[in-house]
Amino acid sequence: LTQLTYLDLWNNEIGAAGAASLADLTQLTYLDLWNNEIGAAGAASLADLTQLTALNLRNNEIGDAGAAALADLTQLTSLDLENNQIGDAGAASLAALTHLTYLNLSDNPVVGSTPFSTMRRLTSLNLKKTKIQDLSPLRPLLERGLEAKWEEYGSGNGINVYDCPLIHPPPEIVKQGQAAVLNYLREIDTQGVDHLYEAKVLILGEGGAGKTSLLRRLYQANRPLPAEEESTKGIDIHRHQFANREGKPFQLNVWDFGGQQIYHATHQFFLTKRSLYILVDDTRNNSKTVHDEGFKYWLEVIETLSERSPVLIFQNEKAGRSKSIAEAGIKGRFPNVIEVYRGNLEKHNAATKLEEAIRLHVQKLPHVGDAVPAQWVTIRSELEKIKKGQPFISQKDYFQLYASYLEEDRPKALRLSQYFHDLGVFLHFQDDQLLQRYVILQNDWATEAVFKVLDDEPTKSRKGRFTQADCQRIWAHSTYADMHPELLALMEKFELCYKLPDQRPDTWLSPQLLSPSAPELFKDWAKPDDLVLFYQYDFLPKGMISRLMVRKNHLVRQPDLCWIDGAYFEHGNSELLAGLMDSGQEIELRARGPQRKELISVIASDLDTLNDSFEGLRDKVRKLVPCICSNCRLSTTPESYEEGRLLKRKHDGKLTIECPESYEDVSVLELLDGLKLDMLPQWDKPAQTGPPGADDRHSASTEGSGSPPLRTIKIFLASSSELKEDRNGFELHFRQVNDRLLKKGIYLQILRWENFLDAMSETRLQDEYNEEVRNCDIFLSLFKTKTGKYTEEEFDAAHRAFKDSGKPLIYTYFMKNIIPTDKRLREDLISLWNFQDKLSGLGHYHTHYASIEDLKLQFQQQLDKLIEEGKL
Ligand SMILES: Nc1nc2c(ncn2[C@@H]2O[C@H](COP(=O)(O)OP(=O)(O)O)[C@@H](O)[C@H]2O)c(=O)[nH]1
Ligand SMILES: [Mg+2]
Incomplete structure (x- = not known):
């Protein structure tokens, strides 16, 4: 086969030996060996294939040695080396491949970016999940217009640095976009760098545990311990400065929390990541192990909300009373607990050791001391001075301040304030029309205001x-x-209240202050035919239902029927009750009425978004679907199945599950049916100004991220009638794929026309038909023994459209191993071969498939590739 130019062998376990036998195919220009375990030796055998322009070696463990072997393939324009254990040495050997326009090195332990700086033709450089820290060597590429991106599922062009441990510039800057990245690199060039030494310390614990007393012993030596009745209201932020390792002033913002129950529901806004936590334990309580509420609750909160920020425990030995706790057990379960300190706060030096530890650990926090352009630090300290006298400044004044240190440039000034906001230095909500007009310098000014409402007696009584x-x-x-x-x-932004519709005078409702108990009406509300979904939490942050109610307030018609732990939603004649179960660890969604499926999808989707907004909740929530076997249907305590396991069954084609109680086999599809619609109904308003989402739980919050906007990919599936089964199997497969893709914000819409086709004869609506073909993104046709007149016509329509507009992308799959038996079949086959000839003539590569499973796999990988390369 030495004249071969195009060879696709992916997923074949060919190994190093298999790769070795390709060494003579020196005419190859295209080679795909994705997933073949060829290793470094296999890669070495490809070293003479110097005609190659496109090479895919994903998932082959070729390592540095393997990468080095590719250095002579200088004709390459596309190279895919994702997941190959390639480090800096390997990357360096690729530097010679200056013709590359596409290079994928994601999932490789590469640290330095210098080797890519000379690949001047690159349009797509994927460095996702590598160890890249510094983008400044890539400045030539960036200046040329290659955009730095932080995208988990990015589109093809640009430099993707998703999940890289970036320092230079910090990820916050990359997330702001290309202009911010370039600005950062250029400003550093002209101003040099300085460092922001600033960190947040949070003191947590039960009311009366001694938090305020500890703060005084740590940083307010001349103040006496607080009196019994002097309990902290809201949050007190104390500022403290010390000299860091480099002798530079280090700024600590120490947050002392009040104990009121109501504040717990607002924790998600203040318990920020990248902060140091101090948990005060009163030695007079009985909490000793990780199972005792005193430790469990707080450590869970910190782990869930702060993304495992470090924790120091301080045991307050009130009246000299000590207590031993199960330290090893606590540290085992919560690895972010660093150390336990103890002392009697009546003594002045009780917190000396702790104070040393704080100094040490704040300097180790991620992003503390990051290098930024020198003037940024100056502007930061100017704002700090202003902050002493006033809680906020207008955006206009901020622009003026910016312009007095750097050239006047509003977009740049806004990017800087966004950066400070993201770091928690101050608050500037740029995505809110009203809030954007002020830069809030004193965070506690804002939080106090909020707490004043939540603490207001008349409001509480109403x-x-x-x-x-x-x-x-x-x-x-x-x-x-x-x-x-x-x-x-x-x-409203913090989802603490919403404006009630049609009220005079204007009235707001804060659901955190609703009645603590459910109305009588809901005591026996459950009915066997309800559509139900449970969320089971290992740890449930407070205030979840109230936030759900604020988010979905357009579906709340009767707020009087809601309470702190329950919300009642209505749409048309359908209703849904979302309530916290007695366990305190479960939320139940129960819907009924003609649109119950839509309603439960809508509410569940928002609850999912809320759950997702807590990074630390990922492994702590399970979605349960109640059993619908004949017993459970009638039971008030039905068995239930975890949604994830049902989805896995669906995915693996096991479409029943046995009820553990009745042993009845239940349909998996029926269990899943209606709980999650592929597309949410139109009547559900999209959330406009995003509520706090994944990245903005903390006081320094940006606009909500929520779920990505849904992109529909239309797939036109054509085939002759003899392939009906394959087509059916394929479509079922798509539905399963959809569940996965929805997470990436992609929805596959399958257009099948065979029913239409069967009915069609003389009256064929060719125009309408072609219109559909033209409007789809992918045109997929399956062939077996014959092409089928209609299928071929469809192909022609698709091909014409593709030539005109680059759309749709056309894929043709031919079933393999067809042996002609009778004459008729032979004729069909000839038509088929003729069609294949025609395809080749059009420069279109067709593909073969052996079975429906093979077809699914092939198309799946093709689709993933297209999505990843941004071709859809
Ligand atoms: N006797 C004694 N009283 C303490 C000690 N630590 C705190 N207290 C008192 O306990 C009360 C509650 O302490 P405080 O720091 O306000 O607790 P917070 O609610 O956690 O801030 C105050 O009256 C303190 O004076 C201690 O070590 N010994
Ligand atoms: Mg206090």
Whole structure:
């Protein structure tokens, strides 16, 4: 086969020996060996295939030695080396491949980016999940317009650095986009670098445990311990400075939390990542192990909300009383617990050791001390000075300040404030029309205002309802004057309240202050035919249902029927009750009425988004679907199945599951049916201004991310009638694929026309038909023994459209191993071969498939490739 130019062998376990036998195919220009375990030796045998322009060696463990063997393939324009254990040495040997336009090195332990800086023709460089820290060597590429991107499933062009441990520039800058990246690199060039030494320390623990006392012993030596009745309201932020290892001033912002129950529901906004936590344990309580509430609750909160920030435990030996705790057990379960300190706070030096530990650990926090352009640090300290006298400045004043240190440039100034916001230095909500007009310098000014409402007795007695008049009273203090609309916007942004529709005077509702118990009406509400979904949490952050209610308030018609732990949603004649179960660890969604499926999908999708917004919750929530066997249907305590396991069954084609109680086989598809619609109904308003999402739980929050916008990929599936089964199997497969792709924001829509085709004769609606073909993204046709007149016509229509507009992408799959038996079949086959000839003439490569399984796999991988390369 020495004249071969095109060879695709992916997924064949050919190994190093198999690769070796390809060494003579020196005319090859295209070679795909994805997933073949060829290793370094296999890669070495390809070294003479110097005509290659495209080579795919994904998942082959070729390592540095393997990469070195490719250095002579200088004709390559496309090279895919994802997941190959290639490090810096390997990357360096690729530097000679200067013709590359596409290079994928994702999932390789590469640290330095210098080897790519000379690949001047690159349009797509994928460095996802590598160890790249510094992008400055890539500046020539970036300046040329190659965009740095932080995208898990990115489109093809640009430099993707998703999940890289970036320092230079920090990920926050990359996420702001190309202009921010270039600005960062250029400013460093002209100003040099400086460092922001600043960190947040949070003191947590039960009310009365001694948090405020500890703060005084740590940093307020001349103040006495607080009196019994002097309990902290809201949050107190104390600032402290010390000299760091380099002798530079290091700024600590120490947050002392009040103990009120209500504040727990707002924790998600303050318990930020990249902070140091101190948990105060009162030695007079009985908490000793990780199972005791005193440790469990707080450590779970910190682990879930702060993404495993480090924790120091301080045992307050009140009245000299000590207590031994199961330290090893606690550290085993919560590896972020670093050390336990103890002391009697009556003594002045009780916290000396802890204070040393704090200094040590804040300097180790991620991103503390990152290099940034020198003037940024100056601007930061100017703002710090202003902050002493006033809680916020107008955006206009901020622009002015920026312009007095750097050239006036509003977009640049906004990017800088976004960066400070993301780091938690101050608050600037740029995506909110009202809030964007102010840079909030004193975080506690904002949080105090919020707590004042949540703590307001008249508002509490009205079960969370308040009007503008109440705001006048609650925010009477001069620092809040003229800022009421902004403060309300802030509360709405934090999902702490929403404006009730059609109320005079204007009235807001804060669901955290609703009645603690469910209305009588809901006592025996459950009915056997309800559509139900459970969420089971290992740890459930407080306030989840209230936030769900704020998010979905357009579906709340009767707020009086809602309570702290339950919300009642309605749409048309359908209703849904979302309630916290008695265990306190489960949320139940129960829907009924004609649109119950839509309603439960809509609410579940928002609850999913809320859950996802807590990175630490990922492994702590399970979605359970109740059993629908004849017994369970009638039972009030049905068995249930984890949604993930049902989806796995569906994926693996095991379409029944046995009820553990009745042993009845239940249909998996029926269990899943209706709980998650492929597409949410139109009537559900999309959330406009995003509520706090994945990255913005902390006080420094940006716009909500939510789920990515849904992109529909239309696939036209054509085949002759003899392949009906394959087509059916294929379509079922697509439905399964959809579940996975939806997470990436992609929805596959399959257009099947065979029913239409069968009915069609003279009256064929060719135009309408062609229109459909033209409008789809992928045109897929399956062939067996014959082409079928219609299928071929469809192909022609698709091909014409492709030539005109580059759409749709055309894939043709031919079933393999057809042996002609009778004459008729032979004729069909000849038509088929003729068609294949025609395809080749059109420069279109067709593919063979052996079985439906093979077809699924092939198309699946093709689709993944297309999505990843951004061709769809
Ligand atoms: N006797 C004694 N009282 C303490 C000690 N630590 C705290 N207290 C008192 O306990 C009360 C509650 O402490 P505080 O620091 O306000 O607790 P917080 O609610 O966690 O901030 C205050 O009256 C403190 O004076 C201690 O070590 N010994
Ligand atoms: Mg206190």
